[in-house]
Amino acid sequence: MPDSTVDSRKPLSEEQRSSLFEAVENTPGVPKPDPTLVVDGVSRTFGGLKAVDVAHLEIQRGCITGLIGPNGAGKTTLFNLLTGFDQPDTGTWSMDGKSLGKMTPHQVARQGVVRTFQLTKALSKLTVLDNVRLGATGQKGEKIINTLMPWTWKAQEREITERANELLARFKLDAKATDLAGSLSGGQRKLLEMARALMTDPAVVMLDEPMAGVNPALTQSLLGHIKSLRDDGMTVVFVEHDMDVIRDISDWVVVMAQGSVIAESAPAQLADNEAVVDAYLGTHHDQALEFDENGNPVGATAELAEALEQAEAETLESGGDLSTTDVDVTPQALKKDKS
Numbered sequence: 242m243p244d245s246t247v248d249s250r251k252p253l254s255e256e257q258r259s260s261l262f263e264a265v266e267n268t269p270g271v272p273k274p275d276p277t278l279v280v281d282g283v284s285r286t287f288g289g290l291k292a293v294d295v296a297h298l299e300i301q302r303g304c305i306t307g308l309i310g311p312n313g314a315g316k317t318t319l320f321n322l323l324t325g326f327d328q329p330d331t332g333t334w335s336m337d338g339k340s341l342g343k344m345t346p347h348q349v350a351r352q353g354v355v356r357t358f359q360l361t362k363a364l365s366k367l368t369v370l371d372n373v374r375l376g377a378t379g380q381k382g383e384k385i386i387n388t389l390m391p392w393t394w395k396a397q398e399r400e401i402t403e404r405a406n407e408l409l410a411r412f413k414l415d416a417k418a419t420d421l422a423g424s425l426s427g428g429q430r431k432l433l434e435m436a437r438a439l440m441t442d443p444a445v446v447m448l449d450e451p452m453a454g455v456n457p458a459l460t461q462s463l464l465g466h467i468k469s470l471r472d473d474g475m476t477v478v479f480v481e482h483d484m485d486v487i488r489d490i491s492d493w494v495v496v497m498a499q500g501s502v503i504a505e506s507a508p509a510q511l512a513d514n515e516a517v518v519d520a521y522l523g524t525h526h527d528q529a530l531e532f533d534e535n536g537n538p539v540g541a542t543a544e545l546a547e548a549l550e551q552a553e554a555e556t557l558e559s560g561g562d563l564s565t566t567d568v569d570v571t572p573q574a575l576k577k578d579k580s
């Protein structure tokens with residue numbers, strides 16, 4: 242269990258969540274009514290490249306915050322820094338007023354902040370159940386003194402297994418408990434990651450691209466699971482490229498580009514923000530393409546394919562040569578075409 246004594250688990254209703262953000266301005270670094278994580282001046286440089294340079298960021302408690310931005314914007318690096326997997330050059334950050342700086346991932350998890358990875362870290366040669374059990378921190382059996390008192394850690398082992406089984410049932414992986422993790426599909430591994438992350442009963446869960454590589458059939462159930470974390474009173478921060486997913490489940494969206502927070506807003510107002518359109522929505526290079534079971538493009542991919550076809554037809558009509566002409570299918574160009 243996290244050491245934090247603040248009651249950070251009271252689930253918020255949908256109305257409460259949206260009214261929380263009513264008075265929050267759409268400006269980078271804007272204060273939130275009841276922030277749990279607060280980041281100040283956090284920067285990280287690799288060689289000459291400033292991967293992260295966040296002046297100020299507050300994450301609202303009990304809500305889902307979507308973190309978006311083009312490839313290389315610094316999203317994963319920020320996750321790494323906040324959860325102790327990397328150390329910043331400058332800056333401080335805290336949860337409920339308690340500094341999380343200079344801590345190991347293990348210590349950060351004990352404070353109540355956990356994360357999952359873009360590429361799932363399931364240990365393929367261990368069973369699904371053992372993978373989840375490994376998410377527990379601070380088992381009494383780890384301490385030498387306790388090896389002299391095996392009854393204390395045996396009882397704890399039982400508790401850990403019980404909790405792991407409960408979590409496997411929550412994520413509908415209980416039937417796979419004794420299978421090797423290596424036999425799971427991409428989507429099931431994401432669920433396994435979430436189950437493992439929840440072993441410490443965290444207050445804040447940071448999910449790095451939980452939908453990436455997931456079979457579309459599992460996407461809805463994965464989204465449901467993420468919402469259920471919030472409905473249990475947890476604070477969720479998640480990185481995602483798919484704007485439909487962002488709009489569907491985020492209460493608030495933070496946009497990063499070139500290491501910094503360049504915009505924040507409610508999901509419905511994202512497209513109105515010029516900085517966001519320029520830095521993110523205007524570039525399609527990292528948008529996940531989606532197709533149905535017959536190989537036909539769906540959703541945003543269908544719009545993109547249609548726009549591409551139309552732009553190609555126009556290029557040919559006006560006597561252009563497709564082998565030498567780049568067709569501009571950015572949203573700005575498409576808007577121009579439609580008007």
Ligand SMILES: Nc1ncnc2c1ncn2[C@@H]1O[C@H](COP(=O)(O)OP(=O)(O)OP(=O)(O)O)[C@@H](O)[C@H]1O
Nearest residue numbers: 287290291292310311312313314315316317318319
């Ligand atoms: N260990 C590292 N060594 C050197 N450069 C790194 C390292 N980790 C990240 N970077 C660089 O820092 C920048 C930010 O990378 P990061 O992975 O945080 O971006 P991101 O927003 O998560 O991107 P993506 O959406 O592609 O996952 C990139 O230019 C990346 O190449």
